[in-house]
Amino acid sequence: MSMPSLPRIQHILASGVVAAVGLWVASISYTAQPSEAFLFPRMISTVFVLLALWTFFKAVLGWTKVGNGISARQLVNLAPGLAIALIYIFWAAKAVGFYTAGTAAFFILLTLYDPAPHNALKSWIKRIVITAGYLLVMYGLFAKLLKVYTPREIFF
């Protein structure tokens, strides 16, 4: 018996997670009290579980035709950007402030994914100018125009 391909394993994992969530939703819907409050979730979760199990078994049997999965190359490319975005959202925005964290995240992402060479001074100046422009626009838009009050910044 040949080994299943990477997309097939990914499909099994993804549909397995969806099926597990479906089963969890169904178990809560059928056991939680007051049962009247879970009438609609019971109905949805039944269909949810049936469809999720169908998808899971199709993935196990290798019948899945839709969805290319994620290649190792894509994963390597997206991992640093995603990590920075998540650190920015789940920690830095609150810890150091929206504008400070936002500007830092913007500059790091720009540097990471900019196709311009990293050893040229011109490209660094360009990145700094773009980042400064970004900070000005975001501050003008949200702090001045929309008057959105964000958590206190570490620098101001």
Add this chain to the structure above:
Amino acid sequence: MKTFAKLFSSLRLKSQDCGKAGRGEESLEFLYYFADVFTPLSFGLLLLGTIGGLILGATPGLSPTMAVALLIPFTFHLPATQGLILLGAAYTSTVAGGAVSAILLKIPGAPANIATTLDGHPMARQGKGAKALQLSFLASAVGGVFGVLLLIFLTPLLSEWALAFGPSHLFWLAILGVTVIGSLDSASVVKGLLSGCIGLWLATIGFDDIMGAQRFIFHPSLGGGINIIAALIGLFAIPQVITMFAKGRQDNSAEVLVVEKHSIRDAIREMMRRPKALTIGTLTGSIIGLIPGVGGQIAGLVAYDQTKKFSSEPERFGRGHSEGVIAAEAANNAMVGPSLVPLLTLSIPGSPTAAVLLGGLLIHGIFPGSDLFDNHPDVAWTFINSMLIGQVLMCIFGLYVAGLAARVAQVPQSVMAAIVLGLAVFGSYSVQSSMGDVYVMASLGVMMYFLERFGFSAAPLVLGLILGPIAEANFIQGSMIANATNGMAPYFLSGALNISLIVIVIASVAYSAWMELRSRRYTSKEEIIG
């Protein structure tokens, strides 16, 4: 502008003098609210939305749905009418703006502009870029105006019909909205429906409205349920950001073709010489727009295909034929107006962008449906009228903004990803000044990126999330009535309207499943031949 405002104000005064309008006058009720589009704030926002939308639309990777979703937090701080004017203008012009990058860069700004690329880019290569752009904006305006007129005249008729809907019908309508988009908008019917189920489940998170019971609150951020705006931003913007990350340090700058000078009169004459392409594009787009879930991409491609079939010069298609551009652009803009008919009359968004617009209505406490035109005629008609004026503005400004838009379309993906991420974070936070909303936005966005890689779709999930509360409220109300009368089955499963809706639900799922099987069989046959 002031002259317009005075003209339409006098029209409104006249109508008020005449007392309650009769049936014939009711169909012209939209005219009474034209003046509201020309107030400085409304007109300014209409211009801003149109020009901004044209530029955003030309930017590959920024879909109309995502552009409208990112704009919603800004409308939160505006009155309902003006907020909707901004969203409507952005929706209309992003679809048209996508033609700029399709013609000049061979990169469709949105899926709706795929068909435009087929003849638009060869025209630009032949040194007819300006002509192609002029034709695309003129055809978009003609198609768009026709589509909005259809919206104006069909909406009151349908909303009157919608008054006959009871809780069981509204429940089935909500289910229909999810299943139609789930089955038609997804590559896999099962995964589309499953996405819809995930959305319906997410809509139940929070406190139950009737018993006050806690449901699926596994994190304090979810106490108040999932904020629709944060969810919309996360589901449409974050997967795009991660997709841009996944491409790595890629130089995406495409060659922008030089736009030569071309007389607008010649473009108008050229379009008038091609009435068949314009008519087929406009009618195809309008009809497809009325069908929930089908979308602009299909409208453009079907119109292109039909025009080619009926053309006296089919061999010129794909080589820079103006009929191809006219048909595709007339169709994708003609579908915009009709796609809002089910939203404004039955609360059923016909497309993902319409679902985002529904979110925009709900944050202002406006519930579309049968009584929208009775309770908020000013909001509804001013919004629709602004879309009509927006089509004309889009045509005028499109020609001037095209060059700038093409340059914006060349902005590196690294910059675009970082900007969209920043807007998503600030935008979702600004709605309720809540970090919880930012966490929900990010979590749903990351989840959606991975789900999309495995064939799941954001559109049915969003519709499930939006229509979930409508479906549940009507299901509970219906079951109370059913328990007091003949029981659940007779109440929900009998009656002409219930049965018709159930049949449409089943037919849409069966049709999509059949089409999926057929396409696979076709592919495997091709593979055998290959």
